[in-house]
Amino acid sequence: MRRRILAATGAAALLAGLLGAPATAAPATTGPSTVAAPPDIPxxxxxxxxxxxxxxxxxxxxxxxxxxxxxxxxxxxxxxxxxxxxxxxxxxxxxxxxxxxxxxxxxxxxxxxxxxxxxxxxxxxxxxxxxxxxxxxxxxxxxxxxxxxxxxxxxxxxxxxxxxxxxxxxxxxxxxxxxxxxxxxxxxxxxxxxxxxxxxxxxxxxxxxxxxxxxxxxxxxxxxxxxxxxxxxxxxxxxxxxxxxxxxxxxxxxxxxxxxxxxxxxxxxxxxxxxxxxxxxxxxxxxxxxxxxxxxxxxxxxxxxxxxxxxxxxxxxxxxxxxGEGGTPPGETVYSDDFETDKGWTANPAGSDTATSGRFERGQAQATTYSGTALQLAPQGGTGSLVTGAAGGDPGANDIDGGVTSIQSAPITLPTGTLKLSISWYLGHLNNASSTDYLRVRVVGPNGTTTVLNQAGSAANRSASWQTATADLSSFAGQQVRVLVDAADAGTGSLVEAGLDNLTITRS
The missing domain is CATH 3.40.630.10 (Zn peptidases)
Structure with a gap:
């Protein structure tokens, strides 16, 4: 190597901690995917x-x-x-x-x-x-x-x-x-x-x-x-x-x-x-x-x-x-998670959650209603979903209480190209809820964040129903991201439940 002059100043680490992973392994897409994951070089x-x-x-x-x-x-x-x-x-x-x-x-x-x-x-x-x-x-x-x-x-x-x-x-x-x-x-x-x-x-x-x-x-x-x-x-x-x-x-x-x-x-x-x-x-x-x-x-x-x-x-x-990560063909699914198996989601990733019950988990949710208002739904397919307290039973015993609950995916390595995320979701609450209650889904990358869903509550009975949210992730092409989900019963005590299922990222 010929003599080099180092720059006197440099950029700090990019959002260090948001994409944390063990230093012994290269970033890898988790879950079934047609994308070839980068190897850990021996x-x-x-x-x-x-x-x-x-x-x-x-x-x-x-x-x-x-x-x-x-x-x-x-x-x-x-x-x-x-x-x-x-x-x-x-x-x-x-x-x-x-x-x-x-x-x-x-x-x-x-x-x-x-x-x-x-x-x-x-x-x-x-x-x-x-x-x-x-x-x-x-x-x-x-x-x-x-x-x-x-x-x-x-x-x-x-x-x-x-x-x-x-x-x-x-x-x-x-x-x-x-x-x-x-x-x-x-x-x-x-x-x-x-x-x-x-x-x-x-x-x-x-x-x-x-x-x-x-x-x-x-x-x-x-x-x-x-x-x-x-x-x-x-x-x-x-x-x-x-x-x-x-x-x-x-x-x-x-x-x-x-x-x-x-x-x-x-x-x-x-x-x-x-x-x-x-x-x-x-x-x-x-x-x-x-x-x-x-x-x-x-x-x-x-x-x-x-x-x-x-x-x-x-x-x-x-x-x-x-x-090009193994030449994933256009239109193919590059990442998917139906929550039937554990693919590395971490609850309370920042250590700052305040919810005392109804915390996010991957589990088998039980359909729950209160006076005709659906609060918790069974998964769209199979037996697993991300849910705020999967126990079911008494609607007031396992809903979100006390503040914020969050959960974050394992690292997802995205290929180049035009990328689209899709995820199923529901939010159910009674009329004792308020606009401070919410369900939110974000994608966090090394250079920024995209909000996929930001659904606020209200002082009305809202019956939960499965819906679909989508987002363009093309700005994250060639990068590694995580999906961050949080929900809150942030005002006075209220009955609030949320769930997600069938997360997919495709390339077109």
Missing amino acids: LANVKAHLNQFQTIATNNGGNRAHGRPGYRASLDYVKGRLDAAGYQTTIQSFTYNGATGYNLIADWPGGDANQVLMTGAHLDGVASGPGINDNGSGSAAILETALAVSRAALKPTKHLRFAWWGAEELGLIGSTYYVNNLPSTELSKIKGYLNFDMVGSPNPGYFAYDGDGSSGSGGPAGSAQIESTLRAYFTSINVPVRDTAFDGRSDYGPFIRRGIPAGGLFTGAEGRKTTAEAQMWGGTAGQAYDRCYHSSCDTISNINDTALDRNSDAIAYAVWTLG
């Missing part, structure tokens, strides 16, 4: 590739630099793994400083050839060391992502292309050669380029290239979506991300100069971690992100496993999401 597999790069360097003069035998041996190792996995590989040669250099290009068969998503990392290191973090880490992470594509027999909407660049350390030579020698018609087919250079620094930061220009160095149109997608993964595991300068100092440079949207991740080089960053991410303030940057100690011991694991999963998440 850290052990990525480390196995790094060990191979270390052995190659050790056996070839201690480095994997341009023009040296260690570089070509690294390329041959990567190519062998890709060939065996079913990729169409091409070695592109060039000459620089009197030595032959090589790029390795690997295409996954299928996808729209006019819509190419490209993912790359430089494979060379400097002559002074084995280059395991810089940039064995990025090279190994995208290799394992490519192999995960093969294991999943992925059929993405876009055509996937991976690249390992030569001579980056000497001035982006390999990637520049590729871009400059690709016909303009082929360049126009590349709709996005993802770059990963140093993703396992031992004292790591978590940085994303500033695609949206929030720190003053944005990329071509479309780069903001790439940045947002990468940030969405880290938001889901509650890891804050800051901007790093998008100034062309790694292999994305030749792409953005030709107007191709780009983005990527970076864990830091010779810059020093600030006190605020150490408080945010852990590690040691005042020390370099990578004390072995461009030196002989950039060995297999110079890797932070947590950073490498998180970034590898984020790469896979971006490839699956931006590539």
